Amino acid sequence: MILRMPDTPDYGIDAPKVLRNLFLFGVPLLLLGIYGPRQFHISHVIFLLRPMFFWTGLFLLLEGLLYLFYVKYGKFRHRDQMLSLYAWRGYEQVLDVGCGRGLLLAGAAKRLTSGHASGIDIWSNEDMGGNSEAATRRNLELEGLSERCDLVSAPAQEMPFPDASFDVIMSNLCLHNIYEKQGRLRAVQQIARVLKPGGVIIISDYKHTGEYAAEFERLGLKTEMHWANPLYVFPPLRIVVAKKG
Numbered sequence: 001m002i003l004r005m006p007d008t009p010d011y012g013i014d015a016p017k018v019l020r021n022l023f024l025f026g027v028p029l030l031l032l033g034i035y036g037p038r039q040f041h042i043s044h045v046i047f048l049l050r051p052m053f054f055w056t057g058l059f060l061l062l063e064g065l066l067y068l069f070y071v072k073y074g075k076f077r078h079r080d081q082m083l084s085l086y087a088w089r090g091y092e093q094v095l096d097v098g099c100g101r102g103l104l105l106a107g108a109a110k111r112l113t114s115g116h117a118s119g120i121d122i123w124s125n126e127d128m129g130g131n132s133e134a135a136t137r138r139n140l141e142l143e144g145l146s147e148r149c150d151l152v153s154a155p156a157q158e159m160p161f162p163d164a165s166f167d168v169i170m171s172n173l174c175l176h177n178i179y180e181k182q183g184r185l186r187a188v189q190q191i192a193r194v195l196k197p198g199g200v201i202i203i204s205d206y207k208h209t210g211e212y213a214a215e216f217e218r219l220g221l222k223t224e225m226h227w228a229n230p231l232y233v234f235p236p237l238r239i240v241v242a243k244k245g
């Protein structure tokens, strides 16, 4: 069998099973809502089945479509919004935590001249379809950014970088994948540790952003919160910006 390498960058499908399940349950439920049984009795209680199936199916299907829009188009606009929260000078050392197939990493690297961008990830295929170091390396090659980037295979909770290594640290939809609070806080502490004094952190996620901000404040960083542009993202995302004085 001959495997053909892609010739345009492919930034993958985030959480592919979530997307699949929204369609897998949404479509049949919607059809049952239109063509299925009308009623169901338990003693003299009547359940109106069609409206129940119809609205549940429609809700899941709409969520699936909004999520597909984010994955195929919105995430590039969201990436641009995140990158616009920092005034790039070109010489920065940048880290993308949970870089996946390199969406933010490539976006940041394009803004560098003499700087360098590193991506760290554990390459989970649950969290990102077709996730691997090789796939990300290929995207960077296709973008012409290999010289300016490197990839590190390690969890965010155990970063193998010295203290104060990076001017800018970014992360999109990564930290919520660490299920225990202690693990997420450990990752936040690692991010603060490897940030240089005067450096900036920009983290976007759909939950736990208040927890990240509180931990950064506890560690002495100044934080602010932004909403991601609702036209492009689903689910709604919040962005934590933290600065080390």
Ligand SMILES: C[S@@+](CC[C@H](N)C(=O)[O-])C[C@H]1O[C@@H](n2cnc3c(N)ncnc32)[C@H](O)[C@@H]1O
Pocket: 011, 014, 015, 097, 098, 099, 100, 101, 102, 103, 104, 120, 121, 122, 123, 124, 125, 127, 128, 131, 154, 155, 156, 157, 171, 172, 173, 174, 175, 177, 178
């Ligand atoms: C939904 S994907 C997002 C990828 C990329 N940031 C983007 O926006 O396209 C989440 C990524 O976080 C990575 N990840 C999950 N847990 C991680 C951990 N503990 N340490 C480092 N990366 C992790 C996954 O492997 C995956 O690549």
